[in-house]
Amino acid sequence: MQKVTIVATGKLKERFWKDACAEYLKRLGAYAQVEVKEIPDSTREREEPLQLSALQAAKGAHIILLDIRGKETSSEGLAGKLEQLAVQGDSHVVFVIGGSDGVGSAVRQMANERMSFGPITMPHNLARVVLLEQIYRAYKIIRHEPYHK
Incomplete structure (x- = not known):
């Protein structure tokens, strides 16, 4: 079973964000071991050491940074990427969601x-809710299971 860690800057305060994330985390339990590490929302200079610490703790993981200037990826593309990483033996994938100022160099x-x-x-x-939903959708695609809206 693949391990997925989401390093997310910012704490979920509103109930609707928490509920949405909890629902996808529950659904994902059948497909992957998923963990969310929250980084307190602050300035980029304060966030970066905490983000780096979380990334260093995930030794050997494949790290994917969510970035508006990154490669646009479809649901099928993400499914293919997760499947390819698993086949290559990359059993741990880390997604990084930066704060309002982005991430440091x-x-x-x-x-x-x-x-x-x-x-x-x-x-x-x-972004956290969308990422969790897309990861869930990706695993459904990988297993050729129907996705109920």
Whole structure:
């Protein structure tokens, strides 16, 4: 079973964000071991050491930075990427969601690749929900299971 860690800047405060994330985390339990590490929202200079620490703790993981300037990825593309990584023996994938100021250069350099959900800007809370939903959808695609809307 693949391990997925989401290093997410910012704490979920509103109940609806927490509920949405909890629902996808529950669904993902059948497909992967998923963990969310929250980094307190602050300035980039304060966030970066905490992000780096979380990334260093995930030794050998494949790190994907969510970045508006990254490669646009479809649901099928993400499924293919997760499946390819699993076949290659990369059993741990880390996704990084930066704060409102983005991430520092050291975090950017640690990333194996950068992924984008398109040219839109969204709050990190919404990005976390979208990422969890897309990871869930990716595993459904990999297993050729129907996705119920």
